[in-house]
Amino acid sequence: MGEIERRLAERELVLPAVFAAPPGMRMTFDRVRIDGTVAYVSGHGPMDGSRPLMVGKVGDPLAGDWLSQEAGYEAARLTALSVLASLKHELGELDRVTGWLRLLGFVNVAPGFTATPPVINGFSDLILELWGDRGRHARSAIGVAELPYGIPVEVEAVVRVDGR
Amino acid sequence: MGEIERRLAERELVLPAVFAAPPGMRMTFDRVRIDGTVAYVSGHGPMDGSRPLMVGKVGDPLAGDWLSQEAGYEAARLTALSVLASLKHELGELDRVTGWLRLLGFVNVAPGFTATPPVINGFSDLILELWGDRGRHARSAIGVAELPYGIPVEVEAVVRVDGR
Amino acid sequence: MGEIERRLAERELVLPAVFAAPPGMRMTFDRVRIDGTVAYVSGHGPMDGSRPLMVGKVGDPLAGDWLSQEAGYEAARLTALSVLASLKHELGELDRVTGWLRLLGFVNVAPGFTATPPVINGFSDLILELWGDRGRHARSAIGVAELPYGIPVEVEAVVRVDGR
Secondary structure: OOHHHHHHHHOOOOOOOOOOOOOOOOOOOOOEEEEOOEEEEEEEOOEEOOEEOOOOOEOOOOOOOOEOHHHHHHHHHHHHHHHHHHHHHHHOOHHHEEEEEEEEEEEEEOOOOOOHHHHHHHHHHHHHHHHHHHHOOEEEEEEEOEOHHHOOEEEEEEEEEOOO | OOHHHHHHHHOOOOOOOOOOOOOOOOOOOOOEEEEOOEEEEEEEOOEEOOEEOOOOOEOOOOOOOOEOHHHHHHHHHHHHHHHHHHHHHHHOOHHHEEEEEEEEEEEEEOOOOOOHHHHHHHHHHHHHHHHHHHHOOEEEEEEEOEOHHHOOEEEEEEEEEOOO | OOHHHHHHHHOOOOOOOOOOOOOOOOOOOOOEEEEOOEEEEEEEOOEEOOEEOOOOOEOOOOOOOOEOHHHHHHHHHHHHHHHHHHHHHHHOOHHHEEEEEEEEEEEEEOOOOOOHHHHHHHHHHHHHHHHHHHHOOEEEEEEEOEOHHHOOEEEEEEEEEOOO
């Protein structure tokens, strides 16, 4: 077992099934596209295979039927686990990810919800916990109108991988 | 004639005029920025020169004055043709694109429209038809509030080009 | 003093304090992530340290309490200055940025505001003024539902830096 997977196990974190298109949708893109020692990771959400683990917009739960900021944070953490499942599937082991470069995070926002960085922190925190300094990355966190299947968070990434 | 252009001709697909800013707008960016063997392609829409071929938001046509998902798919396919026109203009011939790496697709959504991946499939499908396995790419498909000039779809790309 | 900073001084432009998270928010990402000779710049807004210099959505001021397109342009120019502050902080001097590759610009739009490219021109124009041809870049300009802290503009960038 590699170092990253040991750290996942220490935290009792289990990777979900690899992201797949929901029934009736064709998946015309690759989860991960490797180009030399750079891997481009497609936008992922809090999915277990083709099943969304959370749906809904993030906002003030007192003002409407919205997910709280804390639930959004959890969605972003689950999104990171889905990305790790795709990277493990593609690379064989997660230790082959030698550095994180860039995240682009989208939050499915209710009107007026602007605390998008604390939501995407759920993704960044897990990466930093697992990779330490090699997990440090540039990032944007944007509030958007709609996300696929109604998921609350979507994140894409660029990472460096060993050239094996 | 190169291989990719032969495939376009077989499909009776004609590239539009190269994307340009509409009258009264200054274009302060490059359609394609080449850096070594990587080309960064600016966000394109379904344009013929400076003329949008489609405008409007994608949603349920029964619920409002929206474009259907199928019309959105067609807009994404037209967007791919506009990107190809820019790449041909910049590179001389499309065979110089040796691999597709990453797409970021934005759909101009009506409220509640979440089927953004099937819309952006209109772009991905054409790339895969033309480039085969070398067209495989990572991708995100996001629903946004507004797009330039009211176009229904915008896609940016990162591709690998030969170093000529 | 380097060439770029000489040009800033000629224009009487002063860089703001380096972007930081507002009180109560944790910053879990790096402003700039350098990977070899490429630097990934996180999404920035018109910030002076942790203080937003402008907030609000861009739209028609006659139709609501919105910022005008011209105010949006100014916000994008201030955003560029915040990015330059981060790059100077990270690199020591701005002359080490040898080329601009790609910008992704988000505008916090009021309903119906589609003139996002002229807004993001405020960023692109300053880069081209300062770097000349080496400032030329690919770009997208998207209208989004919400941005962090209510800022009107956010831009992320990929630039080339010398390998020092």
